Amino acid sequence: xxxxxxxxxxxxxxxxxxxxxxxxxxxxxxxxxWLDARKVGGMLRLRxxxxxxxxxxxxxxxxxMDDLDWLGMDWDGPAAxxxxxxxxxxxxxxxxxxxxxxxxxxxxxxxxxxxADIRAASAPNEGDGFSxxxxxxxxxxDAERRRRLDAGDRHSWRIAVPRSDDDSDDLVRxxxxxxxxxxxxxxxxxxxxxxxxxxxxxxxxxxxxxxDWSMGVSRIVRGRDLLRSTAIQLWIQRHCQESGQSHDAAxxxxxxxxxxxxxxxxxxxxxxxxxxxxxAKRFNSLDMGALRASGTRPQEVIGRCAWLLGVLPEATPxxxxxxxxxxxxxxxxxxxxxxxxxxxx
Ligand code: GLU
Numbered sequence: 001x002x003x004x005x006x007x008x009x010x011x012x013x014x015x016x017x018x019x020x021x022x023x024x025x026x027x028x029x030x031x032x033x034w035l036d037a038r039k040v041g042g043m044l045r046l047r048x049x050x051x052x053x054x055x056x057x058x059x060x061x062x063x064x065m066d067d068l069d070w071l072g073m074d075w076d077g078p079a080a081x082x083x084x085x086x087x088x089x090x091x092x093x094x095x096x097x098x099x100x101x102x103x104x105x106x107x108x109x110x111x112x113x114x115x116a117d118i119r120a121a122s123a124p125n126e127g128d129g130f131s132x133x134x135x136x137x138x139x140x141x142d143a144e145r146r147r148r149l150d151a152g153d154r155h156s157w158r159i160a161v162p163r164s165d166d167d168s169d170d171l172v173r174x175x176x177x178x179x180x181x182x183x184x185x186x187x188x189x190x191x192x193x194x195x196x197x198x199x200x201x202x203x204x205x206x207x208x209x210x211x212d213w214s215m216g217v218s219r220i221v222r223g224r225d226l227l228r229s230t231a232i233q234l235w236i237q238r239h240c241q242e243s244g245q246s247h248d249a250a251x252x253x254x255x256x257x258x259x260x261x262x263x264x265x266x267x268x269x270x271x272x273x274x275x276x277x278x279x280a281k282r283f284n285s286l287d288m289g290a291l292r293a294s295g296t297r298p299q300e301v302i303g304r305c306a307w308l309l310g311v312l313p314e315a316t317p318x319x320x321x322x323x324x325x326x327x328x329x330x331x332x333x334x335x336x337x338x339x340x341x342x343x344x345x
Contacts (some may be wrong), residue, residue: 010042010264012219013076013302014068017049018060022067022340024286025271028305031219031320032268034073035311035327045215046075051082051207054055067288071298072320082207093157093195093211095243101160102169107239109156110194111137112148132191133158157196161186161235169340170204174233177266177329178223178336179224184231193232200234209236217263222269226337234262245279266329270338271308286341 016026020181037044046065050056065079099107113136140148149155152237162170167303173183184190195206210231212220222232245322291301306323307315309330 004083006337007032008218010040010219011045011215011217012037012221013033013047013212013215013217014073015047015049015211016064017052017055018057018064019285020057020060021289023288023293024304027071027288027301028271028308028339029066029221029223029268030068030073031071031302031323032266032309032329033219034320035223035309035323036219036266036329038321038324039327042219043120045217047075047215048079048081048083049208049213051202051204052268053083053201056083059193061150063288067292070109070288070292071302076308079209080171082211085207085211086202087208088214089210091127092208092240093242096195096239097158099239099242101162101202105138105160105164107160108157108194109138109140109160110145110149111158111192111194112140112153112155113137117328129149130190132189133193135192138192141165154198156194156198158192159195159232159236161188161190161232174230174262175233176227176230177264177271178332179227180333181229182230184228186231186235189228190232190235195236205232206236209233209239212263213237213240213290218261219266220270221266223270227264230267232304234317266332266334268309269332271337272338272340273342286295292299309343310335 012033014030016022022030030071033143042163046068048061048064050061068075093108096108097106101107111133113133117136118131118133137155137158162188164170167187170186171183172186174180176182194203196202209232211217226311236237247280290303297317300315302320302323303312303317304315306312306318311323311327312318
């Protein structure tokens with residue numbers, strides 16, 4: 001930051017899960033994050049979200065990087081791998097273990113419920129895959145909890161959210177550039193989410209919140225299916241902030257200032273196939289491997305995604321870099337419906 005530019009450096013991120021080849025829906029989201037970061041003159045970090053090693057497909061990280069490169073989208077600094085950041089998560093987890101809610105309850109508590117227990121007791125989810133845990137293990141008394149931990153009973157760790165919507169901490173508010181003002185009740189819409197699974201793997205919500213915080217991410221652009229997750233991630237980040245643990249040394253100087261404020265959020269409408277199926281990896285004809293093999297040019301893929309983003313009136317071929325100047329989320333803000341896409345390009 002120079003004396004002439006008092007604005008803190010903006011940091012965006014691409015956070016793909018290396019579970020397969022990118023498809024058009026992933027490219028659409030990546031293009032939005034890339035254009036947003038470049039438009040504001042910010043940095044863009046690439047974070048490979050490979051924390052859930054059971055779901056990782058070997059080499060998918062290289063395919064993603066190669067496809068981004070082929071599409072004309074770059075990033076700053078080396079790619080960060082969640083699987084190599086375990087010591088950061090461990091340190092933050094240990095801090096969280098020492099924390100309490102204003103009510104005196106511990107911030108984290110062990111949950112001994114099986115998946116079947118939770119399914120039976122949870123509120124039905126509202127279409128984004130989120131089911132609210134009813135808090136069964138939060139009621140366990142200290143002595144019983146100790147006994148079960150000492151006995152080695154299998155358990156995950158959950159983060160306790162305020163108990164009722166009367167609590168002033170309960171409502172998490174944030175502004176979304178596309179969906180407008182958002183407010184989620186932690187107690188009634190999120191519940192006590194898992195921070196560390198019973199197999200010891202840190203959960204997506206925790207790893208991502210810790211990473212966004214420690215990398216000083218100030219701009220988050222991703223699918224609207226994560227709108228609700230944003231509320232719990234902000235709750236997690238609030239505790240990260242209180243930890244006083246430093247940001248990653250390499251980014252610390254560049255990011256001070258950017259981290260104090262809530263990030264900028266833009267949650268994108270999702271892309272469905274024309275048969276109504278969510279664009280998933282099984283939608284092979286639009287995965288990058290198939291597109292490239294069929295001779296599709298990068299400019300055609302970018303043009304199609306730019307049209308989906310409302311940045312171009314028609315899906316005409318274009319270079320990603322030529323879209324930076326005119327980029328905005330205004331068209332998506334006007335029309336937030338999920339997009340339908342034919343299986344053909
Ligand atoms: N890794 C997630 C995905 O590929 C994205 C998570 C995020 O943007 O926070 O769906």
